[in-house]
Amino acid sequence: MQIHKYDTVIVGAGGAGMRAAIEATKRSRTAVLTKLYPTRSHTGAAQGGMAAALANVEEDNWEWHTFDTVKGGDYLVDQDAAEILAKEAIDSVLDLEKMGLPFNRTPDGTIDQRRFGGHSRNHGEAPVRRSCYAADRTGHMILQTLYQNCVKEGVEFFNEFYVLDQLITEVDGVKKSAGVVAYELATGEIHIFQAKAVIYASGGCGKFFKVTSNAHTLTGDGQAAVYRRGLPLEDMEFFQFHPTGIWRMGILLTEGARGEGGILRNKDGERFMEKYAPVMKDLASRDVVSRSIYTEIREGRGCGPEGDHVYLDLTHLPPEQLDAKLPDITEFARTYLGIEPYTDPIPIQPTAHYAMGGIPTNVEGEVLADNTTVVPGLYAAGEVACVSVHGANRLGTNSLLDINVFGRRAGIAAAEYSAKADFVELPENPAELVVKQVEQLRESTGNERVAELRRELQETMDANVMVFRTEQTIKTAVEKIAELRARYKNVAIQDKGKRFNTDLLEAIELGNLLDLAEVMAVSALARKESRGGHYREDFPNRDDVNFMRHTMAYREVDADGSESIRLDYKPVVQTRYQPMERKY
Amino acid sequence: MSTAATLDKPSSAPEGAKGTASPYITVTFRIRRFNPEVSDESTWQDFQVEIDPKERVLDGLHKIKWDMDGSLTFRRSCAHGICGSDAMRINGRNRLACKTLIKDLNPDKPITVEPIKGLTVLKDLVVDMEPFFQAYRDVMPFLITKGNEPTRERRQSAADRERFDDTTKCILCAACTSSCPVFWNDGQYFGPAAIVNAHRFIFDSRDEAGEQRLEILNDKDGVWRCRTTFNCTEACPRGIEITKAIQEVKRALITRRF
Numbered sequence: 001m002q003i004h005k006y007d008t009v010i011v012g013a014g015g016a017g018m019r020a021a022i023e024a025t026k027r028s029r030t031a032v033l034t035k036l037y038p039t040r041s042h043t044g045a046a047q048g049g050m051a052a053a054l055a056n057v058e059e060d061n062w063e064w065h066t067f068d069t070v071k072g073g074d075y076l077v078d079q080d081a082a083e084i085l086a087k088e089a090i091d092s093v094l095d096l097e098k099m100g101l102p103f104n105r106t107p108d109g110t111i112d113q114r115r116f117g118g119h120s121r122n123h124g125e126a127p128v129r130r131s132c133y134a135a136d137r138t139g140h141m142i143l144q145t146l147y148q149n150c151v152k153e154g155v156e157f158f159n160e161f162y163v164l165d166q167l168i169t170e171v172d173g174v175k176k177s178a179g180v181v182a183y184e185l186a187t188g189e190i191h192i193f194q195a196k197a198v199i200y201a202s203g204g205c206g207k208f209f210k211v212t213s214n215a216h217t218l219t220g221d222g223q224a225a226v227y228r229r230g231l232p233l234e235d236m237e238f239f240q241f242h243p244t245g246i247w248r249m250g251i252l253l254t255e256g257a258r259g260e261g262g263i264l265r266n267k268d269g270e271r272f273m274e275k276y277a278p279v280m281k282d283l284a285s286r287d288v289v290s291r292s293i294y295t296e297i298r299e300g301r302g303c304g305p306e307g308d309h310v311y312l313d314l315t316h317l318p319p320e321q322l323d324a325k326l327p328d329i330t331e332f333a334r335t336y337l338g339i340e341p342y343t344d345p346i347p348i349q350p351t352a353h354y355a356m357g358g359i360p361t362n363v364e365g366e367v368l369a370d371n372t373t374v375v376p377g378l379y380a381a382g383e384v385a386c387v388s389v390h391g392a393n394r395l396g397t398n399s400l401l402d403i404n405v406f407g408r409r410a411g412i413a414a415a416e417y418s419a420k421a422d423f424v425e426l427p428e429n430p431a432e433l434v435v436k437q438v439e440q441l442r443e444s445t446g447n448e449r450v451a452e453l454r455r456e457l458q459e460t461m462d463a464n465v466m467v468f469r470t471e472q473t474i475k476t477a478v479e480k481i482a483e484l485r486a487r488y489k490n491v492a493i494q495d496k497g498k499r500f501n502t503d504l505l506e507a508i509e510l511g512n513l514l515d516l517a518e519v520m521a522v523s524a525l526a527r528k529e530s531r532g533g534h535y536r537e538d539f540p541n542r543d544d545v546n547f548m549r550h551t552m553a554y555r556e557v558d559a560d561g562s563e564s565i566r567l568d569y570k571p572v573v574q575t576r577y578q579p580m581e582r583k584y
Numbered sequence: 585m586s587t588a589a590t591l592d593k594p595s596s597a598p599e600g601a602k603g604t605a606s607p608y609i610t611v612t613f614r615i616r617r618f619n620p621e622v623s624d625e626s627t628w629q630d631f632q633v634e635i636d637p638k639e640r641v642l643d644g645l646h647k648i649k650w651d652m653d654g655s656l657t658f659r660r661s662c663a664h665g666i667c668g669s670d671a672m673r674i675n676g677r678n679r680l681a682c683k684t685l686i687k688d689l690n691p692d693k694p695i696t697v698e699p700i701k702g703l704t705v706l707k708d709l710v711v712d713m714e715p716f717f718q719a720y721r722d723v724m725p726f727l728i729t730k731g732n733e734p735t736r737e738r739r740q741s742a743a744d745r746e747r748f749d750d751t752t753k754c755i756l757c758a759a760c761t762s763s764c765p766v767f768w769n770d771g772q773y774f775g776p777a778a779i780v781n782a783h784r785f786i787f788d789s790r791d792e793a794g795e796q797r798l799e800i801l802n803d804k805d806g807v808w809r810c811r812t813t814f815n816c817t818e819a820c821p822r823g824i825e826i827t828k829a830i831q832e833v834k835r836a837l838i839t840r841r842f
Contacts, residue, residue, distance in 0.1 A: 036667075036669070037717075039667070039668060039756050040668060042661070042662060044662070044667055045664070094736060098733055098738070100785075102748070102788070103737075104742075105742045109742075110739065140666060141752065148725050148726040151720075151721050216660055216661055217661045336664070449651075450650070451651060494653065494655055497621045497622075497655070499619070499706065500706060503654035503657075
């Protein structure tokens with residue numbers, strides 16, 4: 001077992017991790033541990049753009065952006081954080097341009113901007129062009145640009161190192177981060193990274209759904225690592241279903257397609273969003289559009305022999321515009337569906353896309369141990385974290401923004417902390433949990449298979465805690481997850497080797513997904529209201545009296561070793577905006 | 585060696601298929617296996633897989649890994665051609681497993697799957713990517729500018745932006761570099777992907793280090809090693825005109841205009 005010592009350790013090398021690394025490397029001795037090569041991260045799959053009120057093409061300002069973010073999140077957004085997000089958006093985009101990002105340009109040579117869901121002029125009057133973009137591969141360009149700048153800054157990467165445990169040491173009654181334990185995929189070796197500061201930037205957990213835009217590797221590893229150590233997870237019941245995934249496959253087709261003028265149609269060819277969102281129409285917020293699509297499907301106006309999807313219609317847009325602005329998604333339609341988007345509408349359905357909830361942090365990226373107490377030396381940014389700037393529903397283009405604004409902030413804060421802090425002593429036998437976990441899986445002779453349990457998990461999640469939920473469906477999911485967790489103890493793998501044991505890795509990832517799915521379902525069961533991405537048919541209205549508050553879920557372990565989830569709540573920070581009814 | 589299919593039903597049967605004739609066919613996947621913990625030799629292994637021809641080669645590999653042989657090892661992540669993890673040699677051609685549909689191969693014959701060539705195989709379809717990324721890092725793949733930074737964005741005309749658009753699409757999957765006969769014979773050659781990424785900056789109107797990058801590529805292991813076989817262009821899953829980009833770099837070296 002190797003022990004490494006760094007001032008700052010960053011877990012994950014997507015947008016948030018690399019943005020943090022660029023800052024942290026300049027200020028402290030930094031290591032980035034990533035289970036994938038950095039350019040494989042799912043930031044690269046983001047398409048449509050990054051919001052910032054640059055006002056390059058029409059009047060706009062950060063206050064309008066703040067309002068849209070708060071309203072989009074159905075008022076569960078912490079408004080102080082949303083204001084930082086919208087204000088710092090402008091410099092964040094300009095920073096990326098200076099780092100080399102090839103944005104699309106206006107005729108004047110400035111960064112071009114386009115419309116996106118939920119982004120409006122003057123508090124909802126009409127759509128506004130706020131999304132800064134590079135064709136429909138903005139995430140790819142961000143990921144490449146950040147990696148390029150990591151190469152420039154000499155960032156030290158540990159590629160295919162999989163962080164499995166968060167080390168915490170109590171010093172004078174205060175829980176402090178001491179480092180992490182990682183598994184080296186190439187060799188099967190376990191490494192201890194002692195660090196003054198640790199930043200989690202390990203992304204989302206969408207793989208507990210079946211139809212999802214998420215990569216196979218998005219299994220909530222960071223959330224699970226801190227949750228198992230007794231730290232809370234915030235607002236996990238809020239998951240975003242992106243309206244336009246490729247039918248059955250879930251591959252993302254950017255909202256930018258509707259920003260460019262694309263229209264959603266039912267089997268009668270009707271532009272149904274006019275009924276549900278008279279002003280913003282197809283560019284209403286994602287939760288609203290996804291519910292509208294499923295309402296059309298449930299009421300018998302879905303397309304195809306099964307009536308189980310609707311169409312994204314781009315056929316009225318000039319082919320030159322599709323080629324210039326939406327080259328990748330039109331190619332996806334050709335490759336995976338055999339459809340020519342110039343002439344035929346694309347079958348789509350909502351796809352599980354983004355976790356609004358995650359590891360609670362303050363606006364400096366510091367992780368919270370409860371509603372107010374910071375864990376010294378522990379930070380999180382990006383989809384793994386919950387600041388909360390997205391509240392109950394994230395606006396499109398605000399996630400590429402989030403990773404840049406809060407990745408940068410966490411990188412600076414962590415490096416400044418490690419510059420003045422001392423190393424915290426490692427707990428006794430720091431690798432114990434991971435060694436046990438790995439040995440157990442490798443030696444298990446149980447009769448359960450990882451793939452089967454994961455399939456059953458994904459099916460129950462899709463059936464019971466997707467766009468529409470009721471007490472009955474959520475309870476069904478909770479019971480099923482409990483069953484799967486029990487069966488997981490009996491899971492066995494076939495590959496017993498040390499080198500590149502992805503069989504073992506998938507088993508560990510499944511354990512993480514099961515833990516997080518349970519937190520999600522239990523949090524959703526307790527929230528007896530509908531808000532943003534969490535829609536309860538048995539409680540169809542938002543209930544600000546009882547539920548204008550963040551959920552905080554804690555793992556409790558009794559003396560006899562039995563586990564349970566304790567729910568607590570945290571107040572929402574409100575500054576400028578009073579909750580209003582949400583209409584688009 | 586052959587492993588019989590043990591699937592009771594296909595793992596990801598689309599629900600829409602019920603009530604209609606089964607779209608599933610049985611296809612032989614012939615996979616190059618190598619596990620140095622077991623043997624120094626690599627072998628071919630056949631798997632019979634029930635699969636919808638509209639599914640991807642990656643779906644077939646997953647069916648094998650998840651339901652037949654958990655030790656089959658390959659890299660993958662996004663599964664739709666963006667992350668660049670799963671470049672493989674499929675039926676003798678470099679492609680991404682997640683962008684190759686069964687129906688576009690001949691399902692009557694075995695589908696052969698091998699690791700990409702020219703990089704050390706570590707296990708099954710997993711190769712050592714380090715030399716590939718080292719060549720990438722060597723061309724200084726980042727924007728270099730002089731003088732003070734402007735307060736707002738640097739201006740760039742749409743035409744200047746278009747000039748290097750093609751080479752910004754690279755996902756560093758190594759399909760091009762590992763299809764290049766020069767790279768197979770001599771690992772010292774930078775390879776197409778590194779040149780593509782140098783091109784992306786040399787022809788970016790904002791960049792001021794084109795001369796330096798050209799000097800790096802003027803090296804004996806640089807662009808002049810390219811024999812214009814077009815393998816790279818054919819292999820690129822992003823449709824980048826790689827050979828053209830390499831020719832543009834060669835021309836810039838002669839004319840010093842870019």
